[in-house]
Amino acid sequence: MSAIIILVLGLAAMAAGYFLYSKFIAEKVYRLDPDYTTPAHEYEDGVDFVPTNRYVLWGHHFTSVAGAAPIVGPAIAVIWGWLPAFLWVIFGTIFFAGIHDAGAIWASVRNKARSVGALTGDVVGKRARSIFMIVIFLVLLMVNAVFAVVIASLMMDFSSAVVPVWGAILVALVIGQMIYRRKMSLPVVSIIGVVALYALIFIGPSVPIQMPEEVGGMAGNAVWILILFGYAAIASLLPVWVLLQPRDYINGLQLFIGLIVLYGAILLLNPDLVAPMINSDVPAGTPPIFPLLFVTIACGAISGFHGLVSSGTTSKQLDKETDARFVGYFGAVGEGMLALAAILAATAGFATFADWQAMYTDFGAGGVTAFVEGGAYMIHHGLGLPEATAATLLTVMAALFAGTTMDTGLRLQRYIFQEWGEIYHQPWMKKPATATLLAVGSCLLLAFGAGGPDGSGGMIIWPLFGTTNQLLAGLTLLVVTVMLVRLRRPMWFTLVPLCFLLVMTIGALLLQLRSFYDQGNYFLLIVDIVVLIAAILVAMECAQALKRARTEMGKQL
Amino acid sequence: MHDDNHDRAHDSRRERLRAWLSQARFFAEEVYSARYRGTIARSRRDEDDLFMLLVFSEMMGVPNPAAYYTLELQPLLLERFHDWHRRMGMEHSPLDHFRCC
Numbered sequence: 152m153s154a155i156i157i158l159v160l161g162l163a164a165m166a167a168g169y170f171l172y173s174k175f176i177a178e179k180v181y182r183l184d185p186d187y188t189t190p191a192h193e194y195e196d197g198v199d200f201v202p203t204n205r206y207v208l209w210g211h212h213f214t215s216v217a218g219a220a221p222i223v224g225p226a227i228a229v230i231w232g233w234l235p236a237f238l239w240v241i242f243g244t245i246f247f248a249g250i251h252d253a254g255a256i257w258a259s260v261r262n263k264a265r266s267v268g269a270l271t272g273d274v275v276g277k278r279a280r281s282i283f284m285i286v287i288f289l290v291l292l293m294v295n296a297v298f299a300v301v302i303a304s305l306m307m308d309f310s311s312a313v314v315p316v317w318g319a320i321l322v323a324l325v326i327g328q329m330i331y332r333r334k335m336s337l338p339v340v341s342i343i344g345v346v347a348l349y350a351l352i353f354i355g356p357s358v359p360i361q362m363p364e365e366v367g368g369m370a371g372n373a374v375w376i377l378i379l380f381g382y383a384a385i386a387s388l389l390p391v392w393v394l395l396q397p398r399d400y401i402n403g404l405q406l407f408i409g410l411i412v413l414y415g416a417i418l419l420l421n422p423d424l425v426a427p428m429i430n431s432d433v434p435a436g437t438p439p440i441f442p443l444l445f446v447t448i449a450c451g452a453i454s455g456f457h458g459l460v461s462s463g464t465t466s467k468q469l470d471k472e473t474d475a476r477f478v479g480y481f482g483a484v485g486e487g488m489l490a491l492a493a494i495l496a497a498t499a500g501f502a503t504f505a506d507w508q509a510m511y512t513d514f515g516a517g518g519v520t521a522f523v524e525g526g527a528y529m530i531h532h533g534l535g536l537p538e539a540t541a542a543t544l545l546t547v548m549a550a551l552f553a554g555t556t557m558d559t560g561l562r563l564q565r566y567i568f569q570e571w572g573e574i575y576h577q578p579w580m581k582k583p584a585t586a587t588l589l590a591v592g593s594c595l596l597l598a599f600g601a602g603g604p605d606g607s608g609g610m611i612i613w614p615l616f617g618t619t620n621q622l623l624a625g626l627t628l629l630v631v632t633v634m635l636v637r638l639r640r641p642m643w644f645t646l647v648p649l650c651f652l653l654v655m656t657i658g659a660l661l662l663q664l665r666s667f668y669d670q671g672n673y674f675l676l677i678v679d680i681v682v683l684i685a686a687i688l689v690a691m692e693c694a695q696a697l698k699r700a701r702t703e704m705g706k707q708l
Numbered sequence: 709m710h711d712d713n714h715d716r717a718h719d720s721r722r723e724r725l726r727a728w729l730s731q732a733r734f735f736a737e738e739v740y741s742a743r744y745r746g747t748i749a750r751s752r753r754d755e756d757d758l759f760m761l762l763v764f765s766e767m768m769g770v771p772n773p774a775a776y777y778t779l780e781l782q783p784l785l786l787e788r789f790h791d792w793h794r795r796m797g798m799e800h801s802p803l804d805h806f807r808c809c
């Protein structure tokens with residue numbers, strides 16, 4: 152099967168989703184009103200509430216939600232063959248993610264731009280809000296642990312990327328200074344930054360830095376994980392303008408360049424998909440596709456993390472309510488495009504089926520490495536770039552994404568610890584340094600607890616991360632559905648995805664429970680039980696909240 | 709005549725280029741600042757709050773060796789005073805000599 156056909160089919164389906172389905176949802180279900188005074192106007196303060204141009208807001212929303220997860224998830228899930236991953240990404244984007252993201256913006260805009268967490272308390276109940284906090288904490292914990300493992304394994308596998316990945320931090324620091332201290336023009340600074348970053352990528356392969364397999368009795372992988380958390384802890388404590396802001400900006404530019412390069416390579420090369428359509432010969436130990444596919448690909452199909460961004464910052468900057476469709480739904484489409492590129496790289500970027508099979512020897516073995524190697528193969532043959540340079544480029548793209556998510560995730564986790572310190576009157580916990588240490592400690596515990604002292608098995612928690620992420624999405628969909636019931640609007644368009652997600656996550660958790668027990672991995676067994684309890688509580692909250700909302704409506708009639 | 713036309717065409721092209729550049733600059737700056745605008749404005753406000761406390765410290769019974777100089781700044785900060793005391797959790801001005809609402 153030709154990759155271009157898949158590409159065109161996927162893009163056409165997502166375009167149809169945007170032009171037809173999202174129009175229907177925006178007009179008939181959410182009934183977005185161009186004359187409604189959005190919180191950005193009502194509470195305009197130049198700090199949080201600022202009406203923002205919708206294209207700018209889309210760029211900001213998209214780069215905030217797009218990370219390494221839509222690359223890693225699909226690249227793992229193609230182990231079941233390319234068709235299931237492709238279908239779930241496309242239909243997930245059209246019928247789940249777009250509705251969820253736009254719905255979160257709408258729900259927040261109609262409620263003084265409050266966050267989904269706060270809305271859960273208002274719309275569903277106090278108990279649901281507590282569950283929400285726990286689920287958010289679990290998501291952040293897992294995302295930080297998993298991404299540290301992802302970057303560490305990238306650093307071990309692609310030593311040519313070590314210099315550009317860490318050099319990018321230096322570039323960001325310099326850019327931050329140029330803008331704030333020297334007040335230089337941003338377009339000029341952007342060009343300097345991009346040129347510097349790509350220069351580093353080009354020299355990367357000639358200055359490889361290989362971490363020894365063992366350093367002072369520790370595995371090289373584990374050392375990288377410790378270094379990464381050390382870096383992330385410092386980065387999350389720095390003022391945002393010093394590192395986080397310029398880093399995000401460079402990352403955003405890089406995301407667009409990377410996407411263009413990848414799509415360009417696919418169009419010029421038109422490779423064949425060497426991976427099977429449906430893999431009937433999966434390696435031993437691969438969990439069943441049903442329901443694991445739906446939690447392996449979370450970002451790229453539907454992700455609860457988006458709801459946090461949608462209701463946290465995007466809703467406070469929305470100029471017109473009708474922009475929610477473009478910013479939310481099209482933001483999800485952008486992420487779907489990234490996931491589609493990841494699927495194609497991991498299935499068409501190999502010369503033969505045997506090469507592909509050699510990569511996917513085990514569940515979780517392919518992942519981001521398959522994306523980098525497959526993508527590099529396509530860029531090399533399609534655009535003529537040396538394969539080592541292309542691999543460095545994609546590694547840097549994935550590592551920088553994962554790194555930025557880690558910085559932000561650790562910062563958010565610190566806030567949660569500080570809030571707990573506030574609630575339970577623990578002054579020591581309120582201090583930024585101690586709260587950061589607690590956050591780093593809990594992530595390290597998970598990263599090493601899951602996979603043993605060498606930290607290489609941390610990818611086992613990937614499906615668990617997907618599960619918690621889907622639970623978060625479920626809670627957001629619940630808020631939106633309850634609001635729709637109270638407004639007497641059609642609720643099926645959000646209720647069906649909600650039920651589907653809950654069934655899949657609970658099914659996946661039960662299956663994994665069994666496999667962790669069989670493997671004797673009691674640490675992950677406990678984590679799984681915690682998530683399972685949260686999932687069951689969410690399901691019960693859903694049933695109760697919807698029943699209550701319907702009886703309320705019945706009484707009013 | 710020919711030169712004139714040529715110059716005019718050249719000028720309009722330059723105008724267009726300049727307009728395009730300023731548009732690009734606007735978009736780049738918005739994208740750069742949109743995500744962190746709130747965080748940065750808040751930390752700037754925190755620093756300003758400390759300055760506010762310095763300026764009004766004498767009135768709250770905190771001795772301030774530079775009171776003579778900060779007194780001069782008080783009218784300049786009048787506009788921000790209301791926001792400040794509201795943010796500090798006081799519905800009305802806490803100072804006897806400095807009413808604001």
